[in-house]
Amino acid sequence: MSTPSATTPARWRALTHHHLFWPVAVLVALLLVNVPFTPDFFAIRMADGHLYGSLVSIVLFGSPLILVAVGMTLVIATGGIDLSVGAVVAITGALTCSYISDQADQNALAGVFLAMGIGLVAAVVCGLWNGFLVARMGIQPIIATLIIMVAGRGVAQLITDGQIITINSEPYKLIGGGYWLTLPFSIFVVAAVVAVTVALTRRTALGLLVESVGGNAEASRLVGIRSMRIKIMVYMFCALCAGIAGLMISSNTSAADGNNAGLWIELDAILAVVIGGTSLLGGRFSIGGTVIGALVIQTLTTTIYTIGVPTQTNLVFKAAVVIVVCLLQSPKFRAKVFGAKGRARVTAPAEPATPADAAPKMEVSR
Amino acid sequence: MSATTKTRTAAEGRTPSTPAQASTAARLLGDRRLPVLVTAGLFLAMYIGGLSRYQNYGFGEPQVFLNLFIDNGYLLVAAVGATFVILSGGIDLSVGSLIGFTTMFTAWLVERQGLPLLLVIPLALGVGAFGGFLMGYVIHNFEIQPFIVTLAGLFLFRGLCLVISKESISISDSTVSSMAQTRVPLGLGELSIGAVVALVVLAAAFYILHYTRFGRRVYAIGGNEQSALLMGLPLGGTKIAVYTVSGFCSALAGLLFMLYIQSGDPLHAVGMELDAIAAVVIGGTLLTGGSGYVLGTLFGVLVLGLIKSIIQFEGTLSSWWTKIATGVLLCAFILIQRAMTARKQT
Numbered sequence: 001m002s003t004p005s006a007t008t009p010a011r012w013r014a015l016t017h018h019h020l021f022w023p024v025a026v027l028v029a030l031l032l033v034n035v036p037f038t039p040d041f042f043a044i045r046m047a048d049g050h051l052y053g054s055l056v057s058i059v060l061f062g063s064p065l066i067l068v069a070v071g072m073t074l075v076i077a078t079g080g081i082d083l084s085v086g087a088v089v090a091i092t093g094a095l096t097c098s099y100i101s102d103q104a105d106q107n108a109l110a111g112v113f114l115a116m117g118i119g120l121v122a123a124v125v126c127g128l129w130n131g132f133l134v135a136r137m138g139i140q141p142i143i144a145t146l147i148i149m150v151a152g153r154g155v156a157q158l159i160t161d162g163q164i165i166t167i168n169s170e171p172y173k174l175i176g177g178g179y180w181l182t183l184p185f186s187i188f189v190v191a192a193v194v195a196v197t198v199a200l201t202r203r204t205a206l207g208l209l210v211e212s213v214g215g216n217a218e219a220s221r222l223v224g225i226r227s228m229r230i231k232i233m234v235y236m237f238c239a240l241c242a243g244i245a246g247l248m249i250s251s252n253t254s255a256a257d258g259n260n261a262g263l264w265i266e267l268d269a270i271l272a273v274v275i276g277g278t279s280l281l282g283g284r285f286s287i288g289g290t291v292i293g294a295l296v297i298q299t300l301t302t303t304i305y306t307i308g309v310p311t312q313t314n315l316v317f318k319a320a321v322v323i324v325v326c327l328l329q330s331p332k333f334r335a336k337v338f339g340a341k342g343r344a345r346v347t348a349p350a351e352p353a354t355p356a357d358a359a360p361k362m363e364v365s366r
Numbered sequence: 367m368s369a370t371t372k373t374r375t376a377a378e379g380r381t382p383s384t385p386a387q388a389s390t391a392a393r394l395l396g397d398r399r400l401p402v403l404v405t406a407g408l409f410l411a412m413y414i415g416g417l418s419r420y421q422n423y424g425f426g427e428p429q430v431f432l433n434l435f436i437d438n439g440y441l442l443v444a445a446v447g448a449t450f451v452i453l454s455g456g457i458d459l460s461v462g463s464l465i466g467f468t469t470m471f472t473a474w475l476v477e478r479q480g481l482p483l484l485l486v487i488p489l490a491l492g493v494g495a496f497g498g499f500l501m502g503y504v505i506h507n508f509e510i511q512p513f514i515v516t517l518a519g520l521f522l523f524r525g526l527c528l529v530i531s532k533e534s535i536s537i538s539d540s541t542v543s544s545m546a547q548t549r550v551p552l553g554l555g556e557l558s559i560g561a562v563v564a565l566v567v568l569a570a571a572f573y574i575l576h577y578t579r580f581g582r583r584v585y586a587i588g589g590n591e592q593s594a595l596l597m598g599l600p601l602g603g604t605k606i607a608v609y610t611v612s613g614f615c616s617a618l619a620g621l622l623f624m625l626y627i628q629s630g631d632p633l634h635a636v637g638m639e640l641d642a643i644a645a646v647v648i649g650g651t652l653l654t655g656g657s658g659y660v661l662g663t664l665f666g667v668l669v670l671g672l673i674k675s676i677i678q679f680e681g682t683l684s685s686w687w688t689k690i691a692t693g694v695l696l697c698a699f700i701l702i703q704r705a706m707t708a709r710k711q712t
Contacts, residue, residue, distance in 0.1 A: 081513070137704050142457065142513065143653050147700070150640055151693020157686035258686075267517055280511055315525030322518040323504075330508040 019277050022328070023292040026275070030299045037307040050179045054302065062298030063186040064089070064176075064245035066291055068265055069272035070197055071241030073290040074234045076273050079214040079282025080134055080141035082235060085242040085269060087152025088126045089262025092119040092243040093250030094159040097167050106169040115172075120243045126152065127239025131232030149266070156258035166255045176251030186248050193241065198287050207285075210234060214282030271318070272297055275325050296321075401650025401702060402662035409669050412676065420679045428554035430675065435557060438671040439564035440465065440622040442664065444638060445645040446571045447615025449663045452646050453575070454608045455588040455655025456512040460501065460519030461616045462638035464494055466631070467523040468620025473535040473630025476542065483541045491617045497523065498613015502606035512609075520639070527632035534631035537624070546625045560622040567618065571660045584608060588655025644692055645670055648699050652707065669695065 015021060034041040034054070044053035068085050075082045096119035103111040126148055133144035178185045201207030212220045213227040220227045245265070250256045274280060275296055276289025300321065304314050327333045416425050424430065435442070444461050451458040468490050475486045497519065505515045537543075549556040557565075575581035583604045586594040595601050623635060649666030651658025673691045677683045 133700075137701065139700055139704055140653055143647070143700055146640065146643065147693050147697045150644060150696060151690050154686040154689030154693065157684070158690065162684055162686065267520070270514070270517070274514065280514060310529075313525060313529055315521045316529060317525075319518045319520075319522035319525055322514065322521060326510045326514055326518070327504075327508060330510050333508040336507075 019286055020289055020292065023276055023289050023296065027292055027296050027299060030296060030303055034303055034306055041306070046182070051182045054306070056184065058295065058298050058302050059187055059190075060184040061302075062294055063184075063190045064248045064262075065265065065268055065272060065298060066190050066294040067193055067241045067245040067248070068238075068262075069269040069276075069290045069294045070194060070287060071238030072266075072269040073273050073276070073278055073285050073287055074197075074201070074210055075141070075238045076270075076278055076280060077210050077214045077282055077285035078231050078234050079217070080231065080234070081270065081280075082130060082145045082238045083142060083266050084126060084130060084145040084148035084152055085238065085245075085266045086262040086264065087149050087156065088123050088239050088242040089246035089249060089265060090156035090256075090258050091126065091152055091159070092123045092246030093256040093261045094156040094165070094258050095119045095122050096172075096247060097165045097250050097256035098159055100167045100169050100172060101165050106167055107171060109171055112169060112171045116175075116247055119247060120240060123239045123243025123246065124236050127236035128232065130239065131235035134235065135228040135231035153258060156256075156261070158258075160256055160258045162258070164255050164257045168254065172251050173254060174251070176248035177254075186252075189244065189248070193244065194287065194291060197237075201285075201287065211283055211285065214284070216283075268297055269294075271322055274329070275321070277329075279329075398657055399659070400706065401699065402659050402665065404702065405649055405662055405665040405669060405699075409665050409672060412669065412672050416672070416676050416679065420676075423679055425679060429556070432552065432555040432557055432561070434668055434671040434675065435561035435564065437626075437674070438667050439558070439560040440619040440626060441638070441641055441645065441670070442564040442667045443567050443615050443622060444619035445642040445649075445663045445667050446567055446660060447612040447619070448639070448642040448646050449571070449649075449651055449658065449660050450575070450584060450608050450615075451512075451612045452643070452651050452653060453588045453655055453658055454584045454605065455591065456505070456605070456608065457516065457643070457653075458498075458501075458519075458609065458612045458616075459513065459516040459639050460497070460523060461612070461619075461642050462635045462640075463520045463523035463527070464497060464613060464616035465620040465623055465635040465638055466633065467527050468494060468617045469624040469627070469634045470527045470530050470535070470630040470632055472621060472624050473537050474530050476539050477535050477537055477630075483539060483545075487621060490621060491614060494617020494620065495610050495614040498616070499606060499610040501613070502609030505609065506602045506605045524632070524636075530632075531630075532632060534629050534633075536629040542625065542628060546628055558626075560625050563618070563622060567615065568660065568664055575660050580604065580607065585656055588657075590656070641670060641692070644696050647703075648695055650699070650703075652703055653700075654707075 031041070038054070041054050044051055044055060046052075068089070072082055072085065096115045099115035099118055100106055100112060103115075105111065130141075130145050130148060133139045133147070134141050137144075174180070174185050175189065176186055180188060201210065209220070209225050209230050212223075212225055213230045217227045217231075220230075242262075242265075246262060249261055270280075272293035273290050274293070276286055276291070276293035278285045278289060297318070300317060301314060304317060309317075413431075419425075444465060448458055448461060471493065472483075472486050472490050475481045475489070476483055501512075501515050501519050504510060505512050545559055548559050550559070550562055575584065583594070583599050586597065586599055587601060587604055591601065619638075620635070624630060627634070645666035646658070646663050647653060647666070648669055649658070649662030649664070651662060670692060673695075674688055677685070677687055677691075
């Protein structure tokens with residue numbers, strides 16, 4: 001630390017080994033790609049009391065994804081996965097909108113709050129069911145949540161009677177499309193949820209418990225952690241986040257579409273979690289990484305729009321990103337491609353997955 | 367059904383030490399064939415229920431039964447592919463996208479490029495199998511979870527569909543329409559070419575899974591990968607082959623779907639992978655791998671198809687009841703599986 005020549009590489013290495021370095025680097029690179037195409041990409045201007053600009057809209061349109069991904073992070077941290085979030089988004093939106101549309105006065109605050117409450121309760125019930133199947137019955141998470149993924153859209157269509165319910169409610173419009181203090185209101189919702197999640201998981205022991213359950217559920221149970229309860233809680237939290245995202249999506253369009261609301265959001269959310277550096281094997285998570293991962297996905301979508309690549313290639317790009325990110329996370333791939341030179345780095349502690357903890361991670365059931 | 371009795375898998379020696387104590391119920395629960403029998407029973411019960419309820423509407427016609435094969439032939443082929451993957455302990459989410467891509471790819475080549483169908487069919491099958499091979503290669507060689515790799519495949523193939531064309535391409539090629547309209551007389555009724563191909567695929571899969579070395583390896587890897595490796599089985603080759611088979615089956619299912627619907631559309635078969643997985647699970651294949659029968663998959667597909675036809679016969683029920691009924695069935699069968707495996711562990 002005495003000579004600058006020694007500190008610079010040390011600092012550089014500390015920086016590149018930070019677990020958020022690569023996600024942030026990708027995000028920044030994606031943002032910079034936009035600049036040659038739209039020079040005022042970073043400009044934010046005021047218009048009738050609202051802030052407008054590409055950055056604001058990335059956060060605005062990305063907020064449901066951030067919410068779902070944050071919930072998904074905790075589920076993945078326990079070694080699970082939740083495929084049902086898209087269906088939960090649809091159910092929540094459908095219930096809330098159908099309740100509001102039955103009201104005589106759609107602008108009445110009490111009615112809107114009650115409707116939102118009903119929607120969120122339904123979401124939490126879905127989460128409870130998932131958690132029950134996974135933790136109590138010991139069913140593989142992919143399969144347990146597949147049930148609601150398949151049936152949930154049917155239920156949502158049942159609620160909306162196969163129609164797209166449109167509503168006209170000013171207070172409800174606020175949560176997904178409204179502005180508050182010159183910023184989109186949904187940003188505040190996202191910030192609140194993320195802050196609460198970070199506080200609960202990093203300021204209390206909860207985060208440690210979640211990681212321990214993900215690392216080895218059976219061992220956690222033996223040291224006295226109620227892993228069953230933790231798992232159920234995590235699925236309920238994930239469903240709650242999906243429910244809030246469902247409110248946002250339906251409020252943004254002022255409509256509930258049982259068939260298409262939140263379609264494929266579970267895949268995007270899982271992708272966001274993976275980009276954020278959370279290992280799909282469980283045992284470790286990073287909320288910050290997930291938020292950045294979700295922003296990367298939204299930026300990717302926006303970039304594809306702004307640089308004039310045909311929008312239909314969006315999915316191909318996404319596929320390429322998934323493949324590249326996964327390959328980079330795979331220790332075996334790095335060992336093969338970067339060879340002996342990279343092997344020293346591969347064992348660095350910041351890396352999300354090492355083969356050592358991949359091996360004993362078998363499905364623990366009781 | 368009698369043919370399934372010929373297969374012997376790993377847990378055969380696990381007979382209770384004191385047979386007198388083991389009740390018949392426990393033995394029944396431990397039997398690997400139970401889920402298939404339950405599904406077959408369910409199918410029969412639903413069919414008889416449908417018969418009694420819609421007898422006056424022609425539900426009893428043999429053709430209604432054969433139509434199950436005609437209308438679900440593509441799903442059967444896709445589900446057979448998924449059975450291979452699930453038996454080996456993996457999962458393939460790219461099935462639906464690959465089907466959609468195949469319809470789009472063939473429609474584009476036949477209609478826009480004017481290639482003869484006979485050339486396009488092997489090409490499409492080759493692309494599908496190669497896609498599956500690539501996914502299997504990445505899954506095995508880089509040790510990435512099958513879930514995430516096939517997810518990338520899902521995005522990739524759906525994206526390629528849209529790259530080919532955003533609009534649907536209807537096929538007016540005379541070979542295609544004549545093939546689609548060909549009916550194979552079968553005494554009581556008739557089958558379409560798609561249904562016949564699906565049954566041939568089923569028979570081939572049955573033979574491969576139960577009577578070849580490759581099939582036994584698939585079961586072994588699904589049962590316990592570590593043990594299979596220690597036994598000296600070629601883990602990588604088998605895994606890659608399994609995904610190649612799944613890719614091939616998906617492409618074939620895509621061709622059948624294209625015959626059935628006579629168009630290519632970027633949104634064809636969205637979510638079909640869920641139907642295929644559901645059919646496999648309802649057919650009694652354990653999702654952890656290593657246990658199940660391809661005949662069960664047949665009954666799984668038939669049950670799903672029967673739900674659809676009953677809803678059509680009922681007339682007043684809306685299409686989304688199909689999804690709800692599928693979900694409920696899926697749930698019931700997962701719980702049955704769970705009860706069975708819990709019994710085995712104790």
